[in-house]
Amino acid sequence: MNNRLLIATTNAGKLREIRPLLASLPVELVTLDRWPELAAPEETGATFEENARLKARYYAAATGMTTVAEDSGLEIEALSGAPGVESARFGGVDTPYPDKFAMLYERLRAFEPSRWTARFVCALALVEGQRVLFETRGTVEGVIAPQPRGSGGFGYDPIFFYPPFGRTLAEVGDRKSEVSHRARAFRQLQEWFARL
Numbered sequence: 001m002n003n004r005l006l007i008a009t010t011n012a013g014k015l016r017e018i019r020p021l022l023a024s025l026p027v028e029l030v031t032l033d034r035w036p037e038l039a040a041p042e043e044t045g046a047t048f049e050e051n052a053r054l055k056a057r058y059y060a061a062a063t064g065m066t067t068v069a070e071d072s073g074l075e076i077e078a079l080s081g082a083p084g085v086e087s088a089r090f091g092g093v094d095t096p097y098p099d100k101f102a103m104l105y106e107r108l109r110a111f112e113p114s115r116w117t118a119r120f121v122c123a124l125a126l127v128e129g130q131r132v133l134f135e136t137r138g139t140v141e142g143v144i145a146p147q148p149r150g151s152g153g154f155g156y157d158p159i160f161f162y163p164p165f166g167r168t169l170a171e172v173g174d175r176k177s178e179v180s181h182r183a184r185a186f187r188q189l190q191e192w193f194a195r196l
Contacts, residue, residue, distance in 0.1 A: 004028045008059040008069035010040070013154030017177065021186040025193050030065065038062055048072065048085060048123035049135065056127035066133075068189065072122035072182060074156045076104070076144060078111040087156065101148050101159050108144060116144040118160060120169075120181040124189060134192045138184030142169075152176070 005027045007018055015031060022029055032038065041058040045051035051071035060067040073087030083090035083104070091100050108116055119141050126134040140162065148158035150170025157170035162179065169176050177183045 004030055004065060006030045006032070006059060006063055006065040006067040008032060008055055008067050011154075014070075014072075014182065017180065017182050018186055020177070021183055022190060025190065027193075032059070035063060043071065043085070045071070045085065048121050049125070049137065051085060052123040052125040053127070053132060053135070056125040056132070057130050060127045060129060066126070066128045068124060068126045070122050070124045070182065070185060072120065074160065075119050075121060076108070077117045078115040079104070079107055082107075097155060097158075098148070100156075104144070104159070105147075113143075113146070118142055118144050120156075120160060122181040122185040124185040126189065126192075134189060136185050136188040136192075138181040138186075138188065140179055140181045140184070 003026065005022070005025070007015065007029055009015060009018070010032050019029065041055060043051045043054065045054050048071040052069050055069035055071065056067045059069060071085065073084055075081040075084050091103050119139050122138045124136050125132055142160050142162045145159050145161040145168050149168045150158050152173055153170045153176055157176070158168055160169050161167070162169055162172070164179070165172050165175060169180065
C-alpha cells in the first residue's frame with residue numbers, strides 16, 4: 001500500500017470527524033477536493049456495507065489511490081430501520097434536516113416513545129485497486145429525542161439522544177468523538193493500520 005490515502009467523502013462534517021481519527025497514521029490524507037469534476041457514484045446497495053464497498057471501489061478506480069469510504073445513517077426501530085441507507089436522501093437529497101426531522105416525527109407519532117429506540121451505523125471499506133483490504137462497522141445506540149436539541153454535529157445529531165450522556169449528539173461537543181458510530185469504525189481502521 002502506498003503512503004497516500006483517499007478519504008472518499010465531500011461531506012465537510014464527516015471530514016471534520018474523520019481527520020483527527022486518522023491523524024496518527026503514517027500516510028498523507030487526501031480528499032476528493034483534488035477531483036472536483038468527479039461525479040459521485042449512485043448508491044444502489046441495500047446495506048451500508050454494500051454502499052461503502054461500492055464507493056470505495058469506484059473512487060479507487062477513478063483516482064488510482066488506496067481509498068477509504070464509509071456509508072452511514074440512522075436506523076429507527078419503530079420505523080423498521082428507516083431511514084437507514086436512505087438517511088441522506090430521506091425526503092429528497094436537498095431537503096433540509098429540520099424538514100427531515102419533521103417527517104420522521106410525523107411517522108413516529110403512531111408509536112409509543114418507548115419504541116423510539118435508534119442507532120447510528122457506519123460501515124467502512126478500505127480498497128486498493130478493486131480489492132477490499134479491510135471492512136468494519138461501528139454503531140452507537142440511543143433513542144429519538146422528543147424534539148431536536150443542540151447546534152453541534154451535523155445531520156441527524158439533534159434528534160439522536162444518547163442516554164449515557166443525557167444529551168443529544170448535537171449537544172455534546174467534542175465528546176461525540178468518544179462514542180460515535182463513525183469514530184468507532186475509524187478507530188478500528190486505525191488499529192488495523194497499526195497491526196500492519
